[in-house]
Amino acid sequence: MIGPFRKTxxxxxxxxxxxxxxxxxxxxxxxxxxxxxxxGTFRRAIETGRSRLLITGAVMAFAFAAVGVRLVDxxxxxxxxxxxETTHAVTETAMATDRATIVDRNGVIVATSLTTxxxxxxxxxxxxxxxxARRLARVFPELDVxxxxxxxTSDSPFVYIHRKLTPKMEMAVMQLGIPGLEFERAESRVYPxxxxxxxxxxxxxxxxxxxAGIEQGLETRLKESDEPLRLSLDVRFQHVAHxxxxxxxxxxxxxxxxxxxxxxxxxxxxxxxxxxxxDPNKPAASPDVNRFxxxxxxxxxxxxxxxxxxxxxxxxxxxxxxxxxxxxxxxIQVGRFLIRDYHGKGRYLTVPEIFVYSSNIGSAKMALxxxxxxxxxxxxxxxxxxxxxxxxxxxxRPQFPExxxxxxxxxxxxxHGLSVTPLHLASGVAxxxxxxxxxxxxxxxxxxxxxxxxxxxxxxxFDMRRLLRLNAVAGSGKRALVPGYMVGGKTGTADKPNGSxxxxxxxxxxxxxxxxxxxxxxxxxxxxxxxQGTKETFGFATGGWVAAPAVAAIIERIGAIAGIQPVEEDxxxxxxxxxxxxxxxxxxxxxxxx
Amino acid sequence: MRALIIAVWVVMVGxxxxxxxxxxxxxxxxxxxxxxxxRQIREEQERIHNLKAEWSYNSRPDWIETLGEEYMPDMNRMxxxxxxxxxxxxxxxxxNEGLPASVETPATTPKAPAxxxxxxxxxxxx
Numbered sequence: 001m002i003g004p005f006r007k008t009x010x011x012x013x014x015x016x017x018x019x020x021x022x023x024x025x026x027x028x029x030x031x032x033x034x035x036x037x038x039x040g041t042f043r044r045a046i047e048t049g050r051s052r053l054l055i056t057g058a059v060m061a062f063a064f065a066a067v068g069v070r071l072v073d074x075x076x077x078x079x080x081x082x083x084x085e086t087t088h089a090v091t092e093t094a095m096a097t098d099r100a101t102i103v104d105r106n107g108v109i110v111a112t113s114l115t116t117x118x119x120x121x122x123x124x125x126x127x128x129x130x131x132x133a134r135r136l137a138r139v140f141p142e143l144d145v146x147x148x149x150x151x152x153t154s155d156s157p158f159v160y161i162h163r164k165l166t167p168k169m170e171m172a173v174m175q176l177g178i179p180g181l182e183f184e185r186a187e188s189r190v191y192p193x194x195x196x197x198x199x200x201x202x203x204x205x206x207x208x209x210x211x212a213g214i215e216q217g218l219e220t221r222l223k224e225s226d227e228p229l230r231l232s233l234d235v236r237f238q239h240v241a242h243x244x245x246x247x248x249x250x251x252x253x254x255x256x257x258x259x260x261x262x263x264x265x266x267x268x269x270x271x272x273x274x275x276x277x278x279d280p281n282k283p284a285a286s287p288d289v290n291r292f293x294x295x296x297x298x299x300x301x302x303x304x305x306x307x308x309x310x311x312x313x314x315x316x317x318x319x320x321x322x323x324x325x326x327x328x329x330x331x332i333q334v335g336r337f338l339i340r341d342y343h344g345k346g347r348y349l350t351v352p353e354i355f356v357y358s359s360n361i362g363s364a365k366m367a368l369x370x371x372x373x374x375x376x377x378x379x380x381x382x383x384x385x386x387x388x389x390x391x392x393x394x395x396x397r398p399q400f401p402e403x404x405x406x407x408x409x410x411x412x413x414x415x416h417g418l419s420v421t422p423l424h425l426a427s428g429v430a431x432x433x434x435x436x437x438x439x440x441x442x443x444x445x446x447x448x449x450x451x452x453x454x455x456x457x458x459x460x461x462f463d464m465r466r467l468l469r470l471n472a473v474a475g476s477g478k479r480a481l482v483p484g485y486m487v488g489g490k491t492g493t494a495d496k497p498n499g500s501x502x503x504x505x506x507x508x509x510x511x512x513x514x515x516x517x518x519x520x521x522x523x524x525x526x527x528x529x530x531x532q533g534t535k536e537t538f539g540f541a542t543g544g545w546v547a548a549p550a551v552a553a554i555i556e557r558i559g560a561i562a563g564i565q566p567v568e569e570d571x572x573x574x575x576x577x578x579x580x581x582x583x584x585x586x587x588x589x590x591x592x593x594x
Numbered sequence: 595m596r597a598l599i600i601a602v603w604v605v606m607v608g609x610x611x612x613x614x615x616x617x618x619x620x621x622x623x624x625x626x627x628x629x630x631x632x633r634q635i636r637e638e639q640e641r642i643h644n645l646k647a648e649w650s651y652n653s654r655p656d657w658i659e660t661l662g663e664e665y666m667p668d669m670n671r672m673x674x675x676x677x678x679x680x681x682x683x684x685x686x687x688x689x690n691e692g693l694p695a696s697v698e699t700p701a702t703t704p705k706a707p708a709x710x711x712x713x714x715x716x717x718x719x720x
Contacts, residue, residue: 095639109650115640192650239655484674560672565679 098187098208100221101228102201104235105270105445109228111201111215111280113187113208117165119173121151122158125180129153132178136161139172163206164188189215191280196238199293200231200272200443202392203280211283212291214443217392230445232268237261240557241271245526248550249275252531252541258295258422259550260525261558264430264514266446267439269423270522271558272296294529297394299419300508302527303494303543304358305429306415308512310367311355312432312464313378316456319369322463322580325350328361334407339364342493352580355467356475358491360414367413368406375412376404381455382428382438384420391443396421415494422510426525429512433468433488433520436461466578469517479548480513482556484566486574489513489551491543496530506530511547515555516567518574522558526550 102111126132129152137145140162151159163186165173173181189204191197202213210216214231222229245259261271274294278286292298314320328349331340341359354362367375379385379400387395399419401408411417423441431438437452456464468488471477477489492510495502510527514520526547533539537546559566567574662669 095636095643097643108653109647112643112647112650114644114647190647192647193654196654196656236655239659243656482674556674557671559674560677563677564674566674566677 096226099189099204099215099223100225102214102222102231103228104231104233104238105268106234107228107230108193108235110193110197110231110233110235111189111191114190116163116186116188117167117170118160118184118186119162119165119170120158120160120182120184122180122182123152123154124157126152127179132180135176135178136173139169139176189280193235194281195277195279196235196242197233197272198277198280199274199291199295199394200233200392201280203278203283212394213280213392217390232263232270232443232445233272234270234561236561237271237558238273240561241524241554242273242275244550244553244557245273245275247553248526248528248531248546252528252534252537252546254528254531254546256292256294256529258298258525258527259554260295260422260426260523261554262426262430262441262523262525264434264520264523265439267427267430267441267450267452268446269441269443272423272443274298293392293394294422294527296388296390296392296421296423297396299396299399299421300527301416301419301494301497302422302425302508302510303415303492304360305425305490305492305510305512305543306412306418307355307358307363308429308432308464308468308490309378309382309384310363310413311351311467312456312460313375314351314366314370315460315463316378317370317374320351320366322351322467326354326362326365328354328359328365330361332361332364332410334410337407337411339410352467352470355490356471358414358476363413364410367409370409372404372406372409375409378455379412379418381453382431383440384418384424384428388421388423388427388441390423390441398424415492422525422527425510425512426523429514429525430520430523431455432461432464433514433517433523434461465514465517465520466580468514469578470580472513476542476544477511477513477548479544480511480551480555482515482552482559483569485555485559485564486516486518486567486569487513487552487555488515488517489548491548493542493544507541509541509543509546511543511551513548513551513555515559516564517578518567521562521564522555524551524554524558526554 097113097115099113101109101113104110121132123129130149133145133148133152137143137148143162148161151161161181162169165183170183173183187208189208191201191203198213200213202210202215202217204210204215210219210222214229215222218229241259241261245257248254249257257275259271259273260269262269272295274292274296276286276290278290283291315322325348327347328341329346331338333339339360341357341361343357345353345357345359349357349359349362351362351366353359354366370378376385385398385400387397389395398421400412401417408417427438427441431452432455435458436454436456438455439450439452442450465488468477468490469486470488471490472481472488476491477487480489481487490512492508492512494508496506496508498506508527508529509531510525512523512525514523528547528550531541531546533541533545540546
């Protein structure tokens with residue numbers, strides 16, 4: 001073999017020779033017309049061959065050198081940690097679904113995707129569509145033969161016959177052996193808890209796209225990650241709130257309602273119910289109005305519950321103290337509005353009395369002392385002027401006057417002229433009782449303390465707890481009391497606006513409570529839409545009569561679930577800490593207040 | 595000698611070739627097994643997934659409540675007063691009455707009352 005580097009003998013330079021001598025050359029004799037070594041073309045061929053050999057040799061040498069370097073690298077330098085896994089032994093361990101599972105805060109599955117089989121047909125490939133339709137109808141008695149025939153003879157290249165086959169149905173269709181039928185593996189979204197969390201979870205369409213609630217709001221998160229999504233809600237709390245709200249709606253013949261349980265310390269929503277609701281497994285089975293989320297989307301004038309914010313604002317700004325008072329003798333006439341009290345006392349009232357009697361006149365005067373700009377700023381800081389950034393798309397935008405005039409200040413002080421969602425109110429109240437810090441509400445479990453915003457100082461927050469407790473003991477919140485849980489709360493009853501004015505017959509009755517007042521854990525809020533009084537409530541349909549008992553029932557049951565240690569409410573330390581002096585008349589009449 | 599060397603080479607080549615093919619086939623068989631096991635694992639996972647969903651469905655609070663009402667009619671809702679702190683639960687009386695109670699109580703015991711205290715023991719953060 002001739003190596004690429006072997007020196008070849010250069011052909012001698014051609015020498016001129018007469019033709020006669022050439023005949024003696026052997027080669028010339030054998031190949032008379034082939035170019036000789038003395039010929040230029042021959043030499044060029046050899047040169048080409050040699051350079052090709054050289055290139056090939058260089059490439060080969062380079063390849064071997066690369067292999068050698070890599071060998072040394074692997075043998076001497078590669079660390080075991082960076083070694084790649086064997087490529088052929090593929091281990092498939094994790095089951096992946098198109099959408100992540102949703103669990104409650106304790107890990108109970110509330111929404112998950114199950115693999116199902118769909119049956120489809122390609123009509124152009126069917127041999128005998130009419131007969132196929134007839135045979136398929138025998139497997140699916142619920143399908144109409146005529147419809148099937150129409151589907152199978154249609155021009156469309158692909159039609160679905162059945163979206164969710166059971167394994168038994170699949171077997172039966174296979175045994176029919178009809179060519180042109182196809183099975184398609186698909187996923188269907190299942191909500192094991194049924195209606196329980198309808199408005200939180202929302203639902204998906206048949207192709208697995210979120211159309212409402214968390215399913216829509218966190219669509220990307222659910223699609224991208226297989227990790228279960230952990231909600232802040234607790235199935236047990238949710239069940240309690242759902243049941244008690246449904247019972248209250250049934251008893252008082254309301255058209256709907258909402259119930260919220262919030263963790264006062266973190267802003268986590270533990271329960272969110274809006275009724276009437278729907279079954280997310282079959283959303284089309286309920287009327288469309290049932291999808292309306294009264295807890296986070298519906299905005300209402302929530303009435304006297306706003307006096308909590310109004311009083312806190314007055315105390316925080318220094319415009320009033322608990323020992324101050326206002327003259328609530330006469331109704332206030334502002335333009336065509338007449339601000340009057342539901343239970344007029346017709347005298348001078350102290351700040352705690354204004355709160356306990358729910359005096360609109362006193363609240364309005366208190367708000368005027370603070371002033372419209374400060375009130376607007378306070379409401380803004382509480383988040384009452386913008387939609388809550390929640391994980392679901394159904395968040396209501398508060399409605400408030402463009403120009404904040406003194407008359408608006410007066411009406412907002414007792415919860416009119418400013419429409420917010422029940423969630424706004426619950427999170428606001430949480431910030432009033434938890435020491436004064438507003439935590440943004442969330443539907444997802446929080447593992448670490450969120451960063452809150454201070455709204456009122458701790459002493460004011462404590463004053464609010466005392467006032468709420470006083471109202472529950474001596475005022476309109478008696479029906480919300482649960483012995484041992486130190487419940488404090490405030491009623492709210494607002495007439496619903498109807499076009500030009502307010503309708504005194506249709507109202508929003510609500511009750512917001514927090515417990516235990518010595519160290520608030522939860523805020524419970526129940527709103528009833530257009531409740532009607534019954535014989536038991538003497539025809540009253542105000543918050544104290546219709547919503548407070550539902551709040552009490554919820555507190556009693558979730559307190560036990562959460563394992564909250566009941567306190568001795570009559571203990572002198574607590575009595576002393578929460579004592580607020582009221583004039584003698586109030587103590588006597590408070591029991592009659594609603 | 596030359597023939598011997600050639601024979602040794604031939605045998606070695608044969609053995610190597612056989613071993614190589616043998617191992618290759620074994621690996622292929624194992625890979626098949628692995629694939630089968632992976633498939634089974636997947637199926638099991640899917641089944642577990644379905645069962646979890648079913649468990650969630652069968653343990654719905656309203657269904658548990660219905661069952662409770664039917665099969666445990668004597669059970670009532672818990673009353674707040676039934677909740678006790680762990681400290682309020684008295685230690686079991688020592689079986690040996692001759693010894694003083696303090697010997698039986700562990701050193702870590704807080705000054706817990708010896709008798710059952712109803713849920714009236716208050717806790718205040720104020």
